[in-house]
Amino acid sequence: MASLSCLVLLSLIFSNFAHSLAGYYTSKPLAYNVPKKPMNVIDSCWRTKSDWAINRKALADCVVGYGKATLGGKYGAIYVVTSPYDDPVNPKPGTLRYGVIQSVPLWIIFARDMVIKLKNELIVNSFKTTDGRGAKVEIAYGPCITIQGVTNVIIHGISIHDCKPGMAGRVRSSPTHVGMRGGSDGDAINVFASSNIWIDHCYLARAKDGLIDVIHASTSVTISNNYFTQHDKVMLLGHNDKFIADKVMKVTLVFNHFGEGLIERMPRVRIGYAHVANNKYDEWKMYAIGGSANPTIFSEGNNFVAPDNRSSKQVTKREATNWQNWKWQSSKDVFINGAYFVPSGYGSSAPLYTRVQSFTVAPGYMVPVLTSNAGPLRCLVGKPC
Ligand SMILES: *[C@@H]1O[C@H](CO)[C@@H](O)[C@H](O)[C@H]1NC(C)=O
DSSP, rough: OHHHHHHHHHHHHHHHHHHHHHHHHHOOOGGGGSSOOOOOTGGGGTTTTTTTTTGGGGGGGGGGGGGGGGOTTTTSSSEEOOOOOOOSSSSSSTTTHHHHHHHSSSEEEEOEEEEESSSSEEESSSSEEOOTTTEEEEEEESSOOEEEEEEEEEESSSESSSOOOOSSSSEETTTEOOOOOOOOOOOEEESSSSSEEEEEEEEEEESSSSEEEEEEEEEEEESSSEEEEEEEEEEESSSTTTTOOOOOOOOEEOOOEEEEEEEEEETEEESSSSESSSSSSSOOSSSSSEEESSSSEOOOOOOOOESSSSGBBBBEEESSSOTTTTTTTESSSSEEOOOOOOOOOOSSOOOOOTTTTTTOOOOOOGHHHHHOSSOOOOOTTOOOO
């Protein structure tokens, strides 16, 4: 009775809403009528569940696109990082490096917030998930992540920024192998000759080289829900124009937010295939999507906001003169502030996903909502995230 009179009072005060409130209290309680913010298909698979912290491995089932089969550490034990300390040759138990080099599957989580300044590149072994949920985890100010010659790696909810080149020297890549490294380029994440890789909800900014490189015949990769900012050459897919083994490369880029201060390569593709879907582009200095050596690109349901510079409105850039037959197509994209996509080629550039890989691509106008939580999430134990 009290709540009913309260509603009546409210409807008197807010006379504009009186009509709709009357509609509510005669049918069902008000709360059910508050529209929930739509979540994208990856997030709605797990973020609504309050048991995420005791059921962490359920995340591995949520990936869509070419990285769909990525297991990460799904069939391994939980390993807890308790220390930000790093020793590239003889890593100590409790450090991130000790976890990622193991030859058994592991689901790696963090006991507390930490900034990990690596002393050399972090070489990740197969079947590992690095899961930052529940802590604020940064890999920063030193060399960053190398995923080389392996499979089944998930990186979720980590900030990777201000990455420096790796030093020439010895770095352990498994319990039984220490390799002599030539020094890494300074990418935030370098995916080299690897497959079944999923990078989700990371923050990526200010690296010496690229933020994410997927090269040297890597394939079956999904890059989703990441927040990219303050960087020149954002993402390279494909090693070089002569490396024809990259023909196998298939990458899904979905629900990412390309924020302020980015210049080019979101992504830059060579030879292989990229499905670029439902990403938000705030602006770019030079171009958003580019490439060379006849890559195939399907841009679907993205939200492109061009920069104010009248010479940089074009989304696309070809690093060649003879590109008229390259298959680059746009569908359901939204173009704002004069942005435009120059298509080329004939025939379908659709991703031809298997049933389990496929997902519904939303129209581009929904992308600001679908990407509104890109980057690491603040997840509280016992609550939906
Ligand atoms: C506008 O874009 C063009 C082409 O990318 C570039 O050469 C020029 O410097 C830009 N102008 C400004 C003011 O940023």
